[in-house]
Amino acid sequence: MSWQKARDAILVVTLCGALGFLPPILPFFDRPVTVFGTPLIVVYVFGAWLALIALAFWLSYRLPRHTVRDPLPAPEDLEAGLGDGDD
Amino acid sequence: MLSANIVLFTALAYVALLFLVAFVSDMRSRKGWLGLVNSPVVYTLSISVYCTSWTFYGAVGSAARNGLEFATIYLGPTLVFVGWWFLLRKLVRIGRIHRTSSIGDMISSRYGKSTTLAVLVTLIAVIGTTPYIALQLKAVTASFQVVAEATHTSLLGIPTGDIDIRTGFWVAAGMAVFTILFGTRNIDANEHHHGVVAAIALEALVKLLALLAVGLYVVFWIAGGVPEVFQMPTAALVLQGPDTFGTRWVALTFLSAAAIVCLPRQFQITVVENADENHLRTAGWLFPLYLFLISLFTLPIAIVGLATLPAGSNPDMFVLTLPMLHEQNALALLVFIGGFSSATSMVIVASIALSIMVSNHIVMPIALRLPWRSSGVSGDVKSLLLISRRISIAMILLLGFAYFVASARSDALASMGLIAFAGVAQFLPSMVGGLYWYQASKAGAFVGLLAGVLVWGYTLLLPSFEGGALPSSLFEHGPWGIAALRPQALFGAVGVDPLVHSLAWSLGINVALFVVVSLLREQKPLERLQATLFIDVFRNPADNETRFIRRSAAIDDLYILAQRILGTDQAHRLFRDFARQQGSRDDLPQPDTEFIAHLERQLAGGIGAASARVMVSQVITGETISLDELMRLVDETQQVIEYSQQLEHKSQQLQTTARQLRQANERLRALDAQKDDFLSQVSHEVRTPMASIRSFSEILLSGTDLTPDQSTRFLEIIHNETLRLTRLLDEILDLSHLERGELTWALEPVGASAVLARAVETCQGMATRVAVELRYDAGAVEVLGHSDRLAQVFINLISNAIKHNTGPEPRLSIHSAVVDGHFVVDLQDNGPGIAAAEREHIFNKFSRAWTSARSSTTGAGLGLAISRAILRRMNGTLDLMPASGTGACFRVTLPIRPAPDQALPRTATP
Numbered sequence: 002m003s004w005q006k007a008r009d010a011i012l013v014v015t016l017c018g019a020l021g022f023l024p025p026i027l028p029f030f031d032r033p034v035t036v037f038g039t040p041l042i043v044v045y046v047f048g049a050w051l052a053l054i055a056l057a058f059w060l061s062y063r064l065p066r067h068t069v070r071d072p073l074p075a076p077e078d079l080e081a082g083l084g085d086g087d088d
Numbered sequence: 089m090l091s092a093n094i095v096l097f098t099a100l101a102y103v104a105l106l107f108l109v110a111f112v113s114d115m116r117s118r119k120g121w122l123g124l125v126n127s128p129v130v131y132t133l134s135i136s137v138y139c140t141s142w143t144f145y146g147a148v149g150s151a152a153r154n155g156l157e158f159a160t161i162y163l164g165p166t167l168v169f170v171g172w173w174f175l176l177r178k179l180v181r182i183g184r185i186h187r188t189s190s191i192g193d194m195i196s197s198r199y200g201k202s203t204t205l206a207v208l209v210t211l212i213a214v215i216g217t218t219p220y221i222a223l224q225l226k227a228v229t230a231s232f233q234v235v236a237e238a239t240h241t242s243l244l245g246i247p248t249g250d251i252d253i254r255t256g257f258w259v260a261a262g263m264a265v266f267t268i269l270f271g272t273r274n275i276d277a278n279e280h281h282h283g284v285v286a287a288i289a290l291e292a293l294v295k296l297l298a299l300l301a302v303g304l305y306v307v308f309w310i311a312g313g314v315p316e317v318f319q320m321p322t323a324a325l326v327l328q329g330p331d332t333f334g335t336r337w338v339a340l341t342f343l344s345a346a347a348i349v350c351l352p353r354q355f356q357i358t359v360v361e362n363a364d365e366n367h368l369r370t371a372g373w374l375f376p377l378y379l380f381l382i383s384l385f386t387l388p389i390a391i392v393g394l395a396t397l398p399a400g401s402n403p404d405m406f407v408l409t410l411p412m413l414h415e416q417n418a419l420a421l422l423v424f425i426g427g428f429s430s431a432t433s434m435v436i437v438a439s440i441a442l443s444i445m446v447s448n449h450i451v452m453p454i455a456l457r458l459p460w461r462s463s464g465v466s467g468d469v470k471s472l473l474l475i476s477r478r479i480s481i482a483m484i485l486l487l488g489f490a491y492f493v494a495s496a497r498s499d500a501l502a503s504m505g506l507i508a509f510a511g512v513a514q515f516l517p518s519m520v521g522g523l524y525w526y527q528a529s530k531a532g533a534f535v536g537l538l539a540g541v542l543v544w545g546y547t548l549l550l551p552s553f554e555g556g557a558l559p560s561s562l563f564e565h566g567p568w569g570i571a572a573l574r575p576q577a578l579f580g581a582v583g584v585d586p587l588v589h590s591l592a593w594s595l596g597i598n599v600a601l602f603v604v605v606s607l608l609r610e611q612k613p614l615e616r617l618q619a620t621l622f623i624d625v626f627r628n629p630a631d632n633e634t635r636f637i638r639r640s641a642a643i644d645d646l647y648i649l650a651q652r653i654l655g656t657d658q659a660h661r662l663f664r665d666f667a668r669q670q671g672s673r674d675d676l677p678q679p680d681t682e683f684i685a686h687l688e689r690q691l692a693g694g695i696g697a698a699s700a701r702v703m704v705s706q707v708i709t710g711e712t713i714s715l716d717e718l719m720r721l722v723d724e725t726q727q728v729i730e731y732s733q734q735l736e737h738k739s740q741q742l743q744t745t746a747r748q749l750r751q752a753n754e755r756l757r758a759l760d761a762q763k764d765d766f767l768s769q770v771s772h773e774v775r776t777p778m779a780s781i782r783s784f785s786e787i788l789l790s791g792t793d794l795t796p797d798q799s800t801r802f803l804e805i806i807h808n809e810t811l812r813l814t815r816l817l818d819e820i821l822d823l824s825h826l827e828r829g830e831l832t833w834a835l836e837p838v839g840a841s842a843v844l845a846r847a848v849e850t851c852q853g854m855a856t857r858v859a860v861e862l863r864y865d866a867g868a869v870e871v872l873g874h875s876d877r878l879a880q881v882f883i884n885l886i887s888n889a890i891k892h893n894t895g896p897e898p899r900l901s902i903h904s905a906v907v908d909g910h911f912v913v914d915l916q917d918n919g920p921g922i923a924a925a926e927r928e929h930i931f932n933k934f935s936r937a938w939t940s941a942r943s944s945t946t947g948a949g950l951g952l953a954i955s956r957a958i959l960r961r962m963n964g965t966l967d968l969m970p971a972s973g974t975g976a977c978f979r980v981t982l983p984i985r986p987a988p989d990q991a992l993p994r995t996a997t998p
Binding site: 008011012014015018019022023024027028031035037038039040042043046047050051053054056057058061062064066 | 156159163166167169170171172173174313314315316318319323327332333334337338341366369370372373376377380384387
C-alpha cells in the first residue's frame, strides 16, 4: 500500500468513526437485544471503538516517517547529544 | 479499615516516588541519556493527563446518571488521535519549527506575533483552568476523607464532616513545590520538562492499573461475570436513560474532540513537550487504546454500584466505595492513589502550561515596557522569567485553592469539567482556522475569541454560581426582567440543554465574528507572512522567513540580548554553533538576516514569539518586510499546481510524439527493407537473361563449327532474351514512374464495362482450357481513368487467374456490379488459392505468391504491383478478398463518375 493510499484510508477511517459514533447510526443499535448477555449498544460502542484502534494501528505504520531534521539544532538538542537519536 | 495514617503515609510515599522518578529522569536527560523518557510510549502515557480525577471518579457518576454518555468524553479524543495525520501532525510540526511555548504563543504567533491576542488567550486559559484545579483539590480531599474514615456515611461516598480544607491546602502546596522544582528548572529553547513527563507517565500507568483492578474485581468477584452485570435491574435503568443519543451526545463528542487540542495542558504535553514528531504515530493508536481501557469498566462499576451500595450513595465515589464495602482495603488504597495520580498530574501540567503563558505573555510584555530593563545584565531576563514562573505557579495553585475553599460547601464544582471544556473550545476557530485559512486575521481572531468567551461566561460559567452569590431571579426572569437575556435561554431559546445552548451560542458567535471580521479587515504584512509559514509548514521551512524580512543589527547587541534571555552558556553555544555553520572560525557569527531569524526563533522558545520579536526589534537597526516576496510565496502554491499540470500535459504530448516517431521509423525501416529486396530482385531478374545472352554470344564468337541454323537459333534466343530484358526494364520503369507519380496520363471518362469486355476478349485465346463465366451486372458506367491502362489491369488479373489455375476443371468467374457508387469487378478462380502467409506480400514487387514452382514463362512478378499502382492513380483499389472456399478472388473497385456534365476531365496529380 502506497503512503498516499494509507493517508486517504486514515481519513476515511476517521470520518467513518465519527459517523459511527454519532446519530443517526448510533441509536440504530440502541434496541433491546443482547449479545452473550451484553446489551447490543454496549457491544457496538466498544467493538467499533476497538476496531477503530486496530485500523489506526494497522495504518499508522504505512504512513511515511518524518525524517527532515531542523536546519539547526537548538542548544538543548546539542546538549542532549546522542540521546536524541532514539528512532 | 484503613486508618488515616496509613493512607497519609502511602500518599506521601507515592509523592516521594514521583519526586525520585522526576529527579532521576531530569538528571539523566541533563547528561543526554534520554532513554525511556524519549520513547513514544512515555509520550502517549503523558498525553493521558487528559484523564483527570473528574474522569477517574466522575465517569462512573456520569454513567450512573446518564448511561453511555460518559463515553463521549473519550470518543472525541479517539477520533482526533486516529486522524493525527491531519491536525495533530501539523500542530506538532509548527510547534517544533517555530519553537512554540504554549497554545497562547501558537495563536499569537500565527496572527503576526500579537501580544494582545496572547494576553487574551492567557486570561481565558486561567479563567477556565483555575476552577478545574479546584475540582481536583476537592476530589483528592473528598476521596482522602472517604477512604480514611470508613464510617457509614463515608461508605455512601459522602465525607462525614465538612470538607477538610487543610488536606486541600497541603495537596496544593505539595504540587506547587513539585511543579516549581521540576517545571521551572530552566528556560529552554524548547520547553521540555523531562522529569515532569516521566512522573506524569508513571501516574498514567498507576491510574490505569487502579481502574482496571477495580473493574476486574467488580465484574468478576462482586457480580460474577459480564452477563450477570447486565442482568442486574439497575443495568436497564442506566442504559435506558431518556434521549442519550441526542444533541447533547453530539455536542459532548465535539467538545471533547476540541478539548484534546485546545486545553492548555494537552497542548503543553502533545505539542510543546513533543521530542520527536514520529511519536505521534504511536500515540495515534495507543492513546485511543488507553482511553478504551480506562473506560471499559465504567459502565459495570456504575451498574454494580447502584445495585449493591445503599440508596443515597454518591455515584461519583463508586470506584472507591465499592472496594471499601467489600473490605478490600488494599484495592481501596490503590484506587485512592490512582485518583490522587490523576488529580496531581493534571494540576502539575496545567500549572506549568499556565505559568509559561502568564510569564511569557503577561509578565514579559509588562517588564519590557518598564524603564529598568535597560540594565542589561547577563541572564536578567532569564531569572525574571524563572521567578515569574515560580510565582505564577504558586499564584495559580493559590487561586485554585481559594476557589476550592469558596465552593467547598456547594456542588458548583461538579460540572466544572465540561464548563472548562466549553471555555477552551473557544480557541478552536482561531487556531484551526489559522492553520488552514490564509485570510484569517488577528482582528477576526481577537473579536471572535472575546465574544465567544463572553457568551460562554454569561451562559455557562455564570449559571454555575446560581444560588450562591447570584440571585436565582436572574436566571428565571433575566437581568432587569428582560426575558430575552436569560443566561440559559438566550433570545428565547428555551428547553435546550444548558451545555448545548451555551456551546451553540458561544461557538456560533465566535466563528461568525472570526470569519466576518477576518474578511473585512486587511492583514498586516507580518500576519500574512506568519499565515503562510504556518499553513504551508510542510512546504516552507522556517528559514523561508529570511526571504521576506531583511534586518540588520550589531552582533554585540544581539549577544547581550541572547545572554540576558538564555544565560551566558547557552547564548555562547548558540552563537558559536551558528558561526561554525557560517564557516567562520570566530565565535561570533555574521549578524545577517538569517542569523537574526534563527536567534529570534530560539528566544521565542523561551519567552514566546511576541516577546521575542519585541526584544529583537529593540536591537535591530533596520527592518523591511518585502511584500513582493511575500506575495510571490502566496502565489507559489498556485504556481506549483499549475506547473505540475503543465508538466503532465507536456509529457502526454511527448509520449504521443514519441509514439508517432516510432511508427514513422518502423515504416521507414520497412520501406528500406523493401528497397533492398527490390534491388536484389531486379539484379536477380536481370542476371538470368544476361547470363544466357552472354553464354550464347560467347558460343557464337568462339565457335566456327556452327551450322547457320544453329547460329540463327542462338541469335533468336539472344534476341528473345533482350526483348524479355527490355520488357522487364520497361515494367520496372513503369512501376517506378507510377509509384512516384511521374506518369502524366490524363484521367478521362472511360466506359468501364466496355474495357472489361475488351480485356476478356483479348484473353480469350489463352483461355481455351478454362471455363470463363461472365456476368456483367454493372451495365454501362463511366469511371475516370485511362482505358488502355485499365485494360492492362484486367488482362493481368485474367491471365494470372488462367496461368496459375492448375486444377483439373479450371474455372474463372468474372462479375461486375455497382456497389455504393463504385464499379466493382470480382475475379474468382477455383485454383489452388493463395496461402495465408503470402496474402500480405502478394502485391509486393517480384512476389509470385501463388506459384510454388517458377516457370520460365511467368513474368517478373511485377504485374500485381503495377496493377495496384495504376488503380491507385485512378482513385481505385485492388484487393485480395478474404479466402472463402477454394481459389482466390481479386476485387477491383473504381469510383463511378457522378454525372457526365459535372465531372471535368482532370490530370492526375499525386
